[in-house]
Every structure is written in structure tokens, then in C-alpha cells.
Amino acid sequence: MSPESQLLGANAVRLGLTAADKTEALNQAGALLVEIGAATEAYADALHERETSVSTYVGEGVAIPHGTNESREYIERAALGYLQFPEGVDWDGETVYVCVAIASKSEEHVDILSALAQVLMDPAKAEQLRTATSADDVLSLLSPEPNQE
Amino acid sequence: MPTVNGSEVTKVIVACDAGMGSSVMVASNLRSKLRAKGIDVVHTPVNEIPEGAKLVLCHQGLAARAQSTAPNAVVVPFSIFIGDPAFTRVEDAILQGKTLES
Known part of the structure; x- marks a missing residue:
């Protein structure tokens, strides 16, 4: 298994969730990171x-919840999670359809976040990320591309 | 207020609260635009902006903290993470040698 697929695995992709509000969505994001062994409750x-x-x-309907600088010590291993809320969640006036939850102590996740940044620059790909129907779709959208020099 | 001419910039610092999420994405986008020019783009927590930083980008909600951490740096605030006009302003200043100020 490549390091990237360990960072974001199919078991950390959750489709078709519902959350009443941002707090509930963050609870689910935090619980996912705990469940996959990435971080503790703190x-x-x-x-x-x-x-x-x-x-x-x-x-583009995406939020990237993560901890504070001080909370890095509660990270067990670097990992990301994808949570999809097809009905949308109010996020301080914006509507969030996808949370990419992050637990990282250093640079391990930079390539995946770069891939996410590229997806969000492309409205058609961003739409695919919001409406993905399988874990494979999500993983292929967020797989790091080779550096283009 | 600090000022810097884009032609003197060799390194751009992108700062966010934890240096873990948004600054990584912003730095990635900016790096792809400035790579050809040989400009280094790095991300960091706002409290750990390196000494000697000349140009710092950060979310407007963190701009005051960034400026107090790096009093001599030009701090350019942005409000949205994808497509903020501030990114274009910084790119233009660096590529065309224009002046930026805090």
C-alpha cells in the first residue's frame, strides 16, 4: 500500500451523511478520525x-476541519477523512457538502491537500467531489498527481 | 508600514492558525503559479513565521497576529481560500516587480 492510500483509505470515506448543523458535522468528523485511529478525543x-x-x-461547498497547532500532540498518525453531506450543512452562512477532516503532525498530507486544491480550482471536478457515489471516486479525485515541472 | 517590491521577494510565507489545512492549500496553488519564477512558497502556523520573512499571506482574521509575529514583513490578508483577488495581486507584484504593503 502506498503512503497516500494509508493517509486516505476507503474506510475513511463516508457518503450520504446527514448533520443538523456545523457542530454535529464536526462531531462526526472528529469521531471518524478517532475511529480510524488517527487521533484521540482531545x-x-x-x-x-x-x-x-x-x-x-x-x-466550492468544502470545509477542511482540523485541530489547533497545540492539539497536534493528540494525533496518533497522519490521516484524512472524507465526509459527504448531500443535503448540505450551514457553515457560518456557507453551505458545506463535503468535509475533508485532517490529522497531521507535519508534511505527510501536503500532496493530498494539493490535489484537493487543484480539484477546487476546477468547478467540474469540485462538483464530482461533492456528488461522488463511491469511495473509489473520492480516492481517485484526491490522489496526488506527479509534480509537473 | 512595511513595504516590499515584488522583484525582491524570493520566498512567500503562507500562514494559518495551525499550519495544517488552509495554508497548505493556498501555498500549493501559489507555488504552482510561481514555480517557474523560482520563488519558494512555504506554509507555517501563524505563531511560527520565520524571522526575516518579507512577505506573508494569511487569512484576514489572523492578519494582526501575523503582523505582530513578523513586524517587518508585509502581511497580505485574504478572505477566501480559492480565487481571492489578493493572490492575483501578489502574483502580479512578484512577476511584474510592483510594490506591496501591509
């Missing part, structure tokens, strides 16, 4: 704390 709590300083909404 890190899950820090997702809420981080949102109170600046929203992690990044555009």
Missing part, C-alpha cells in the same frame, strides 16, 4: 476550537 474536541478562530470553509 483532538476531536480541538476541531471545534479551531473553527471558532477562523472557519475552515475553503470554497
Whole structure:
């Protein structure tokens, strides 16, 4: 298994979820990171704390919840999770359809986030990310591309 | 207020609260635009902006903290992570040698 697929595995892709509000969505994101062995409850709590300083909404219906700088010590291993909310979740006035939850101590996840940034720059790909119907779709959209020099 | 001419910039710092999420994405996009020019683009937590930083990009909600961490740096705030006009302004300043200020 490549390091990338360990970072975001099919078991961390959750489709068709519902959440009444941002707090509930963050609870689910935190619980997912705990469930896959990426972090402890204390890190899950820090997702809420981080949102109170600046929203992690990044555009195109996507938010990237993660902990605070101080909460890094509660990360067990670097991992990401994908949570899809087809009905949308109100996120401080924006509507979020996808959360990409992040637990990372250093640079392990940079390639996947770069892939996410490229997806969000392309409205058609962003739409695919929001409406993915299988874990494979999600994993292939977020697989790091070779560096283009 | 600090100012810097884009032609003097060799390194752009992108700062966010934890240096884990949004700054990584912004740095990635900016790096792809500035790579050809040989500009280094790095991401960092806002409290750990390196000494000697000349140009810092960060979310507007963190701009005051970034400026206090790096009083001599030009801090350019942005409000959205994808497609904010601030990114274009920084790219233009670097590629065309225009002046930026905090």
C-alpha cells in the first residue's frame, strides 16, 4: 500500500451523511478520525476550537476541519477523512457538502491537500467531489498527481 | 508600514492558525503559479513565521497576529481560500516587480 492510500483509505470515506448543523458535522468528523485511529478525543474536541478562530470553509461547498497547532500532540498518525453531506450543512452562512477532516503532525498530507486544491480550482471536478457515489471516486479525485515541472 | 517590491521577494510565507489545512492549500496553488519564477512558497502556523520573512499571506482574521509575529514583513490578508483577488495581486507584484504593503 502506498503512503497516500494509508493517509486516505476507503474506510475513511463516508457518503450520504446527514448533520443538523456545523457542530454535529464536526462531531462526526472528529469521531471518524478517532475511529480510524488517527487521533484521540482531545483532538476531536480541538476541531471545534479551531473553527471558532477562523472557519475552515475553503470554497466550492468544502470545509477542511482540523485541530489547533497545540492539539497536534493528540494525533496518533497522519490521516484524512472524507465526509459527504448531500443535503448540505450551514457553515457560518456557507453551505458545506463535503468535509475533508485532517490529522497531521507535519508534511505527510501536503500532496493530498494539493490535489484537493487543484480539484477546487476546477468547478467540474469540485462538483464530482461533492456528488461522488463511491469511495473509489473520492480516492481517485484526491490522489496526488506527479509534480509537473 | 512595511513595504516590499515584488522583484525582491524570493520566498512567500503562507500562514494559518495551525499550519495544517488552509495554508497548505493556498501555498500549493501559489507555488504552482510561481514555480517557474523560482520563488519558494512555504506554509507555517501563524505563531511560527520565520524571522526575516518579507512577505506573508494569511487569512484576514489572523492578519494582526501575523503582523505582530513578523513586524517587518508585509502581511497580505485574504478572505477566501480559492480565487481571492489578493493572490492575483501578489502574483502580479512578484512577476511584474510592483510594490506591496501591509
